[in-house]
Amino acid sequence: MTTELQDPDILLVRYGELALKGGNRALFENALVRNLQGALKHVGGGEVIRRWGRIQVKPAGRWREAMRSCAQTFGIKSVSPAWNTERNLESMVAMGRRLLENKLQEYPPGSQPSFRVTVKRADKTFPMTSGELALAIADGMLDEDSTVLIQMKNADIDFNIDLRPEGTFAFLEREPGPGGLPVKTLGRGLCLLSGGIDSPVAAWCAMKRGLKVSFVSFHSPPYIGEGSRMKIRDLIRVLAEWQGPSTLHEVQFADIQLAIREGAPESLRTILYRRSMQRIASHLARRSKTGALITGENLGQVASQTLENLACIGAAANIQVLRPLITHDKEDVIALAKRIGTFDVSIRDEPDCCTVFQPRKPALRAQAPECETIEAELGLVTLEEAQVRASAKEHIHPGS
């Protein structure tokens, strides 16, 4: 007879790298708790409790959604839905039987999944060793006609008992988290977000290393339509599932592109667009205590992404530029985009403003001094300052 399994009592949350951060440890742990509380807000709330190197979450809403939110919080190694049991062999065995019976429903009849019991004993007052207790639990759980095969290495089903001073927890699953460091513990970054595959992934990589990321998008109506604007917002909605509500600055770019088309050599257009983007983004960043720009640039991915061009573009910024994807292969970036959830949005066929008046033959070795002379002649700085002042700011929340 199969009994319906009740919802788990808590989510056990494990975190990794934080432990290495010495004096900053409490700071990082507090940030992680805060970020988890923030993430839970969007899925019905819940309680987040910090205990001896672990975090326990008691979801108030649907636990599967809460678990997904926890598994999308940077700094987290893994999450397990766990059930409370009493601190005696009979209760542990009874809970183990219930969880195993439920789990076996996922296997086709006649299959023989491998099985093991793992006991962790943080509470050393329990009168048996971990090994003895694991054996006794397995012995109590498995009948003679049991279909599972005991196997100690890489078992398909691993029944865990976690004996801790604050309680005894039973679980089977371990959902991996993204690792990294809690968002905002390393400060703020501003990502130049195009609708392509790369820049959303670059933003995600920066979040993973502890930055809270805002976005700037350059838009060129009437040459570029509403579809591109929607695409940018949809990308940020996906990224906000990883870092929480996010800020977008939208800058009108058509005037600047027209000025460049009129007054600069054709081969330098793309470089001059990019340099202008760097200057405008630097302005926005300095207004909001942001320590770095983030781009999706990659060495050699397209013919124009040469060392010289990257240097010439970067020279226009006056804060540091992070390029998290600089040495990544395209396939790796695509795999990451799929895991993050941005890929399906990125491949929507919408133009980017850099394609407006695109040169037939872009320069491969642009030099900053030559660009500076042209920019001064065109009075680009004045146009850029006007667009910074006219830029619009909005807040975008997670979800669709």
Ligand code: ATP
């Ligand atoms: P992506 O896939 O992010 O578009 P890419 O490999 O296509 O990158 P480019 O199109 O050369 O490279 O753009 C380089 C970077 O310039 C982008 O990754 C992004 O950071 C920035 N960028 C390009 N267009 C825009 C835009 N319209 N708004 C904001 N940033 C942009």
Ligand code: MG
């Ligand atoms: Mg692009």
